[in-house]
Amino acid sequence: MKVLVPIKRAVDYNVRVRVKNDGSGVELNGVKMSVNPFDEIANEEALRLKEKGVVTEVVVATIGVAKAEDQLRSELARGADRAIHVVADQDIQPLQAARILKKLVEDEGIDLVLMGKQAIDDDANQTGQMLATLLGWPQATFASKVEIEGQTARVDREIDAGIETLEVDLPAVITADLRLNEPRFIKLPDIMKAKRKPLDKRELGDFDIDVPTLEVTETRPPSGREPGRMVKDVDELIATLKDKGLV
Amino acid sequence: MSKILIVAETLSGELHPTTAKAVACAQAIGGDIHVAVFGSGDQGPAQAAAEIEGVTEVLYVQHDENNAARAATLAPQVVALAAEGYSHLLAANTTTGKDLMPRVAALLGVPQVTDIMAVHGPRDFDRPIYAGNAITRVQAPGDFVLVGTVRTASFGAAGGGNSAAVSDKAVDAELPSHTRLVEQKTGGGDRPDLQTASRVVSGGRALGSSENFDIIFKLADALGAGAGASRAAVDAGYVPNDMQVGQTGKIIAPDLYIACGISGAIQHLAGIKDAGTIVAINNDENAPIFEIADLGLVGDLFEVVPQLTEKLG
Ligand SMILES: Cc1cc2nc3c(=O)[nH]c(=O)nc-3n(C[C@H](O)[C@H](O)[C@H](O)COP(=O)(O)OP(=O)(O)OC[C@H]3O[C@@H](n4cnc5c(N)ncnc54)[C@H](O)[C@@H]3O)c2cc1C
Ligand SMILES: Nc1ncnc2c1ncn2[C@@H]1O[C@H](COP(=O)(O)O)[C@@H](O)[C@H]1O
Numbered sequence: 335m336k337v338l339v340p341i342k343r344a345v346d347y348n349v350r351v352r353v354k355n356d357g358s359g360v361e362l363n364g365v366k367m368s369v370n371p372f373d374e375i376a377n378e379e380a381l382r383l384k385e386k387g388v389v390t391e392v393v394v395a396t397i398g399v400a401k402a403e404d405q406l407r408s409e410l411a412r413g414a415d416r417a418i419h420v421v422a423d424q425d426i427q428p429l430q431a432a433r434i435l436k437k438l439v440e441d442e443g444i445d446l447v448l449m450g451k452q453a454i455d456d457d458a459n460q461t462g463q464m465l466a467t468l469l470g471w472p473q474a475t476f477a478s479k480v481e482i483e484g485q486t487a488r489v490d491r492e493i494d495a496g497i498e499t500l501e502v503d504l505p506a507v508i509t510a511d512l513r514l515n516e517p518r519f520i521k522l523p524d525i526m527k528a529k530r531k532p533l534d535k536r537e538l539g540d541f542d543i544d545v546p547t548l549e550v551t552e553t554r555p556p557s558g559r560e561p562g563r564m565v566k567d568v569d570e571l572i573a574t575l576k577d578k579g580l581v
Numbered sequence: 582m583s584k585i586l587i588v589a590e591t592l593s594g595e596l597h598p599t600t601a602k603a604v605a606c607a608q609a610i611g612g613d614i615h616v617a618v619f620g621s622g623d624q625g626p627a628q629a630a631a632e633i634e635g636v637t638e639v640l641y642v643q644h645d646e647n648n649a650a651r652a653a654t655l656a657p658q659v660v661a662l663a664a665e666g667y668s669h670l671l672a673a674n675t676t677t678g679k680d681l682m683p684r685v686a687a688l689l690g691v692p693q694v695t696d697i698m699a700v701h702g703p704r705d706f707d708r709p710i711y712a713g714n715a716i717t718r719v720q721a722p723g724d725f726v727l728v729g730t731v732r733t734a735s736f737g738a739a740g741g742g743n744s745a746a747v748s749d750k751a752v753d754a755e756l757p758s759h760t761r762l763v764e765q766k767t768g769g770g771d772r773p774d775l776q777t778a779s780r781v782v783s784g785g786r787a788l789g790s791s792e793n794f795d796i797i798f799k800l801a802d803a804l805g806a807g808a809g810a811s812r813a814a815v816d817a818g819y820v821p822n823d824m825q826v827g828q829t830g831k832i833i834a835p836d837l838y839i840a841c842g843i844s845g846a847i848q849h850l851a852g853i854k855d856a857g858t859i860v861a862i863n864n865d866e867n868a869p870i871f872e873i874a875d876l877g878l879v880g881d882l883f884e885v886v887p888q889l890t891e892k893l894g
Pocket of ligand 1: 831880
């Protein structure tokens with residue numbers, strides 16, 4: 335079974351992003367970039383399935399700027415077998431990403447897509463569902479447990495009400511939630527080894543991404559909260575809450 | 582004029598309260614507001630939807646599959662309804678809405694606006710990015726169907742007392758058989774639903790065990806509040822995942838939020854930014870949670886929280 339793991343280069347989750355003064359976006363200059371954390375989890379899951387003998391090959395892919403090669407290399411270092419880089423300088427929206435990924439799935443003969451449930455930059459939470467739909471495949475989103483048995487996947491999903499277990503026929507798209515696993519650390523020798531793993535470059539022009547898109551007209555910081563104050567003890571806290579009519 | 586279809590959400594045979602929040606967003610857009618309720622027999626949730634203020638019609642779509650319908654089976658049905666001239670298809674940005682609506686959008690070949698938090702015009706919205714640390718204004722040029730999910734923390738529920746017409750609707754759609762629901766384990770319980778509760782008490786890693794979490798539940802019960810948790814508390818297994826508040830958990834906007842032993846990581850704060858009053862109880866006076874708390878109390882939660890419970894009970 336061949337698995338595709340789409341990964342996105344995004345601002346590191348520890349960075350407190352700053353909106354540019356002219357409202358044109360968030361400041362990315364000099365900001366630490368990493369692999370979207372959910373995608374690291376997706377790749378880890380693919381690697382564990384490979385170690386169990388369920389999966390034969392793990393292909394990581396990204397659509398992004400030239401520097402996104404760094405993120406592909408780090409997922410190769412984690413253990414993926416090879417990488418595909420669709421070089422794109424423009425912003426790619428989820429439906430466009432889904433169309434590109436669909437073509438990769440078809441070109442590569444992929445049986446299972448494991449990917450993040452959301453990218454922590456756009457927080458769109460769409461691409462996996464859209465990819466599954468375009469392929470006519472089932473989806474299991476927000477996965478916290480994945481078991482593959484023959485031609486079906488049994489997936490625990492984290493839903494608002496608790497946990498739901500789904501069974502989907504393969505091929506399928508599964509999107510990873512945080513508690514699916516804890517990704518292994520990348521070791522230095524593996525980084526060296528990853529440099530020699532195959533990484534194919536593809537051009538954006540090879541893909542049809544002519545779909546309606548949304549236009550971002552302005553980016554601004556969220557409205558701040560009024561500064562708060564400290565209370566000295568429980569009595570003062572209760573008195574203040576009573577004043578505000580909250581208790 | 583806009584013609585808006587809202588996909589209702591049901592849970593355990595009842596209309597979910599977030600549906601009324603999606604209706605509030607539709608009211609801000611303006612136009613004719615219909616609600617689609619998918620079920621396999623019991624019209625109760627459809628009747629409940631008909632009571633929501635601003636709704637002009639409820640479409641009850643019955644199908645044997647709709648008892649345990651998942652995104653893959655619902656999406657073709659929504660798309661079949663969409664053919665009837667709707668300009669907007671909306672759902673609440675719950676895990677159900679997030680699972681379903683991108684599937685609807687992809688079937689229609691259109692983009693989706695996730696997490697609508699404010700409406701500037703029928704095709705002009707604000708939505709959060711970077712865990713709410715930036716807000717973007719997005720427009721949908723052209724006239725394709727606008728598919729979106731509604732950030733429930735940004736809209737108060739539309740009122741009740743309405744009695745819109747409920748009509749049975751048969752849809753002609755081929756439903757796939759590749760997805761099967763095995764089971765649902767819902768925590769639920771008697772406490773108010775986090776996404777609509779007016780008060781929420783949350784606990785973090787500092788609680789140290791599921792037994793200790795009792796003090797959070799006791800305070801929540803004394804206040805008639807919902808109970809939440811940080812990711813760390815869920816990861817450690819103290820409480821179930823449906824209690825997680827934050828970027829990847831629930832985004833909530835209660836009038837009162839009490840965070841106990843939670844440090845205030847940006848991903849947690851993403852879930853509570855719209856709360857009315859935030860109270861933080863933490864024994865580290867430098868904890869980042871105090872930067873956004875309206876009221877901060879430095880202290881040991883194992884002393885402070887039971888005291889609060891006792892004095893408020
Ligand atoms: C992609 C991504 C998504 C995430 N999504 C979420 C999310 O949705 N929700 C979420 O919460 N987190 C999320 N996180 C995790 C987040 O970054 C933090 O790790 C998490 O919120 C920390 O939880 P905590 O505050 O309970 O634990 P800690 O950060 O360990 O804080 C514990 C706090 O308790 C205090 N404390 C200790 N003992 C006591 C005592 N006796 N009395 C009072 N105070 C005490 C400490 O001073 C400390 O401030 C996400 C992370 C990533 C990478
Ligand atoms: N440009 C991209 N390149 C590769 N994968 C992507 C890209 N954008 C999104 N994805 C994948 O889609 C998931 C969900 O992203 P989103 O729908 O943008 O929240 C991510 O976790 C990635 O796995």
